[in-house]
Amino acid sequence: MYRYDEFDEAFVRQRVAEFREQVARRLSGELTEEQFKPLRLMNGLYLQLHAYMLRVAIPYGTLSSKQMRRLAWIARTYDRGYGHFTTRQNIQFNWPKLGDIPDILDSLAEVEMHAIQTSGNCIRNVTADAYAGVAADEIDDPRVYAEVLRQWSTLHPEFSFLPRKFKIAITGSPHDRAAIKVHDIGLRMLRDDSGAPGFEVVVGGGQGRTPVVGETVRDFLPSEHLISYMEAILRVYNLLGRRDNLYKSRIKILVKQVGIEEFRRLVEAEWASIREGWELDLPESEVERIGAYFAPPTYEPVELIDLGFAQAQRQDPAFAQWVRCNSFPHKETGYTIAVISLKPEGGIPGDATAEQMEVVADLADHYSLGEIRVAHEQNLVLPNVKKADLYAVWQALVKAELATPNLGLITDMIACPGLDYCNLANARSIPVAQRIGERFKDRDLVEELGPITLNISGCINACGHHHVANIGLLGVDKKGQEFYQITLGGRADEHAAIGEIVGPAFSYDQVVDAVETIVTTYRGQRQSGEVFLDTYQRIGIQPFKEKLYGTR
Amino acid sequence: MTAQVMTANRLDDGAVVYLAPEGAWSERLVEAEVAEDAATLHRLEAEAERAVRGQLVVGPYLFTVALEAEGPRPIGQREIIRAAGPSVGTDFKVVAANDNDRAGN
Amino acid sequence: MALVKHGTVQSDPWVRIENDSLPLGRPLLLTWEEWQRLAATLRHWDQPLGLLLTGSDSLEELRPHLDRFQLIALDFPKFTDGRAYSQARLLRKRYGFTGELRAVGNVLQDQFLHMHRCGFDSYEVADETKAEAWIAATARYSGFYQSAQRGGRHDHDEDLPPVVAYAGEQPVAGTWAY
Numbered sequence: 001m002y003r004y005d006e007f008d009e010a011f012v013r014q015r016v017a018e019f020r021e022q023v024a025r026r027l028s029g030e031l032t033e034e035q036f037k038p039l040r041l042m043n044g045l046y047l048q049l050h051a052y053m054l055r056v057a058i059p060y061g062t063l064s065s066k067q068m069r070r071l072a073w074i075a076r077t078y079d080r081g082y083g084h085f086t087t088r089q090n091i092q093f094n095w096p097k098l099g100d101i102p103d104i105l106d107s108l109a110e111v112e113m114h115a116i117q118t119s120g121n122c123i124r125n126v127t128a129d130a131y132a133g134v135a136a137d138e139i140d141d142p143r144v145y146a147e148v149l150r151q152w153s154t155l156h157p158e159f160s161f162l163p164r165k166f167k168i169a170i171t172g173s174p175h176d177r178a179a180i181k182v183h184d185i186g187l188r189m190l191r192d193d194s195g196a197p198g199f200e201v202v203v204g205g206g207q208g209r210t211p212v213v214g215e216t217v218r219d220f221l222p223s224e225h226l227i228s229y230m231e232a233i234l235r236v237y238n239l240l241g242r243r244d245n246l247y248k249s250r251i252k253i254l255v256k257q258v259g260i261e262e263f264r265r266l267v268e269a270e271w272a273s274i275r276e277g278w279e280l281d282l283p284e285s286e287v288e289r290i291g292a293y294f295a296p297p298t299y300e301p302v303e304l305i306d307l308g309f310a311q312a313q314r315q316d317p318a319f320a321q322w323v324r325c326n327s328f329p330h331k332e333t334g335y336t337i338a339v340i341s342l343k344p345e346g347g348i349p350g351d352a353t354a355e356q357m358e359v360v361a362d363l364a365d366h367y368s369l370g371e372i373r374v375a376h377e378q379n380l381v382l383p384n385v386k387k388a389d390l391y392a393v394w395q396a397l398v399k400a401e402l403a404t405p406n407l408g409l410i411t412d413m414i415a416c417p418g419l420d421y422c423n424l425a426n427a428r429s430i431p432v433a434q435r436i437g438e439r440f441k442d443r444d445l446v447e448e449l450g451p452i453t454l455n456i457s458g459c460i461n462a463c464g465h466h467h468v469a470n471i472g473l474l475g476v477d478k479k480g481q482e483f484y485q486i487t488l489g490g491r492a493d494e495h496a497a498i499g500e501i502v503g504p505a506f507s508y509d510q511v512v513d514a515v516e517t518i519v520t521t522y523r524g525q526r527q528s529g530e531v532f533l534d535t536y537q538r539i540g541i542q543p544f545k546e547k548l549y550g551t552r
Numbered sequence: 553m554t555a556q557v558m559t560a561n562r563l564d565d566g567a568v569v570y571l572a573p574e575g576a577w578s579e580r581l582v583e584a585e586v587a588e589d590a591a592t593l594h595r596l597e598a599e600a601e602r603a604v605r606g607q608l609v610v611g612p613y614l615f616t617v618a619l620e621a622e623g624p625r626p627i628g629q630r631e632i633i634r635a636a637g638p639s640v641g642t643d644f645k646v647v648a649a650n651d652n653d654r655a656g657n
Numbered sequence: 658m659a660l661v662k663h664g665t666v667q668s669d670p671w672v673r674i675e676n677d678s679l680p681l682g683r684p685l686l687l688t689w690e691e692w693q694r695l696a697a698t699l700r701h702w703d704q705p706l707g708l709l710l711t712g713s714d715s716l717e718e719l720r721p722h723l724d725r726f727q728l729i730a731l732d733f734p735k736f737t738d739g740r741a742y743s744q745a746r747l748l749r750k751r752y753g754f755t756g757e758l759r760a761v762g763n764v765l766q767d768q769f770l771h772m773h774r775c776g777f778d779s780y781e782v783a784d785e786t787k788a789e790a791w792i793a794a795t796a797r798y799s800g801f802y803q804s805a806q807r808g809g810r811h812d813h814d815e816d817l818p819p820v821v822a823y824a825g826e827q828p829v830a831g832t833w834a835y
Contacts, residue, residue, distance in 0.1 A: 011799075011802070039767055098564060098566065121739075157801075159739070160771055239743050277751050
């Protein structure tokens with residue numbers, strides 16, 4: 001993991017001191033709410049339905065056990081004993097008081113954390129593949145460049161008042177687990193013919209009220225030019241992006257408006273000027289300095305065939321199911337990536353109590369080299385678990401109610417906080433997720449259904465990623481009543497697609513039945529070996545429409 | 553006109569508050585002053601404006617209520633949830649606006 | 658209004674065209690449109706000229722005329738409109754503008770640092786107390802992440818201008834190098 005040196009340490013402390021003064025100026029009345037709002041947002045502080053909400057950055061989803069314990073302590077000390085992990089790999093606290101925020105930030109700074117740029121019209125916390133550095137299918141470790149981007153974008157003087165927020169995601173695997181095609185900039189690491197590292201640069205993706213799958217602006221960007229190329233894209237956007245209409249201000253609208261060809265020309269021209277003018281290339285020494293923090297740990301050599309692990313699975317079918325569902329191949333023999341689902345049936349997607357956070361921190365210390373990841377699907381990951389230890393890990397997780405075997409399955413839902421917490425929401429998300437979890441609590445059935453992504457957003461801002469779910473639910477308000485529009489066929493991976501609206505929205509009471517009808521239709525039509533998307537792509541949306549609305 | 557209540561979030565902790573008689577801000581909707589005529593409405597608006605300038609509350613607005621024996625009741629889902637707390641079925645919601653002893657106060 | 662420059666409040670000698678008449682003997686601040694209209698008339702103008710730009714004015718068109726101007730004022734119609742940061746940086750770093758670069762419009766103290774780092778060196782602000790705020794804002798950080806920032810992580814940019822001390826304060830940032 002990256003570790004702060006004196007520079008990072010001093011910088012984050014100075015940022016907290018600055019914000020402490022801004023909070024004092026707000027409380028004294030020197031700053032109006034209108035003036036304070038953009039300042040607090042740049043430190044991740046929202047005013048939500050019932051209270052303030054603080055969004056703490058977890059850069060590219062990587063946490064140490066020490067940091068996780070501190071999050072638990074903050075949840076207990078300043079909040080109501082829990083936190084909410086988000087689709088941007090961050091954590092949100094739902095009940096802090098304004099006057100406590102500077103102290104919370106100081107406490108975070110002690111463990112090398114902050115809330116810088118987790119909101120506002122700036123470059124947001126960079127997200128990455130949650131399995132970065134350990135996945136068996138990885139080409140390159142994206143964390144080094146994610147950290148470079150974090151540093152480059154932090155308090156960037158030119159790009160802190162962009163037309164709108166700006167999200168960058170990066171993956172080092174051909175299979176995209178970071179949803180890079182629905183980000184303002186998506187970076188996919190690859191190597192050229194000579195083996196030199198670089199990036200495919202995707203631009204203009206996004207969700208919200210205008211969902212767009214990003215387009216490739218550059219097939220291969222040598223990695224040393226990452227910063228200058230990012231500056232070129234951001235400068236073109238900062239100068240030309242629309243500022244007259246909030247809903248048309250994201251870079252995706254600019255790209256659509258001028259077309260990808262023209263956008264590419266603008267960026268390449270700006271990039272050429274940057275490169276002939278002043279040096280912005282990444283110094284190799286800096287990449288090496290940062291890269292050293294991400295050097296692979298020393299893995300203990302393990303027995304190639306671990307009989308105990310196989311035996312535990314034979315004897316304990318619940319463990320076997322969890323292993324089938326919640327582990328992912330590690331690049332190191334004898335190790336595995338263990339995913340801790342934060343989606344218990346009937347639970348709140350992404351929420352963890354302080355006690356659960358501490359259990360995960362302890363498990364990370366004992367079994368995962370002290371490291372934890374946050375996945376954008378709102379789950380936690382122990383990235384370095386020996387297969388031989390997995391049974392012990394699972395038993396501890398069962399005790400903490402953290403062993404739901406549903407990774408990638410229908411109950412592994414992404415849900416935004418919705419109308420229960422959020423000021424922008426039109427409808428509730430969490431209770432719908434809870435009811436769907438209750439409906440699909442037969443774990444064998446859920447596994448048998450195979451991979452299905454089901455995501456729920458409480459409004460068109462799409463924080464719940466409903467556009468890119470196989471089954472997407474969007475909450476809408478109809479005369480003060482909650483309704484849910486359903487989309488089918490979306491996906492967030494390397495074949496990213498926006499779901500298609502199946503028909504008129506369903507009421508709060510009807511929507512769970514509608515989801516079941518969709519699942520039943522799929523089961524009825526499914527051919528051997530198919531997953532939901534295969535069946536959907538083969539039969540199309542019509543059979544689902546007929547079952548949901550009858551033949552007309 | 554429909555019966556209306558003035559609400560806002562408290563600057564200090566963001567809590568949902570309702571404008572009660574004599575310029576007090578209460579966490580309990582039942583204590584809110586209900587405006588049923590234009591004169592009261594304007595008085596509530598002026599009072600809210602004063603509270604904004606005095607760093608007491610943020611973002612005040614009026615919303616429609618139904619009048620019942622126990623007092624004003626919110627109609628829209630948003631105000632129902634603001635009044636009652638999150639409906640997510642855990643013990644987080646016990647510390648809702650109708651609880652005098654709000655945690656953290 | 659007050660003009661803050663180098664951490665002190667200074668008087669502002671610049672004047673605008675009023676009622677279509679040119680004020681003699683004073684530095685003259687023109688909009689881009691006025692300059693295009695009056696460039697020929699002002700060929701032998703012996704007072705300093707300044708240019709007031711909006712976020713949508715083209716810097717490329719301005720480039721050939723740049724050495725006629727001792728001051729460029731960039732407008733922040735709202736403090737959330739960040740185009741002038743890019744314009745400032747381009748003027749300094751790409752076009753080599755060395756005159757006074759002034760922030761006008763909705764210029765708030767919480768943005769001083771960003772403006773300073775992008776190359777602004779004077780600020781039209783609400784009142785005189787902002788001079789102290791400017792000194793505090795520019796002294797707060799001991800360094801920055803972005804490359805070429807003196808005192809920051811990367812110290813490899815050799816062509817930084819000399820650091821100028823303002824009003825006895827120790828500046829931390831390169832004057833406009835960012």
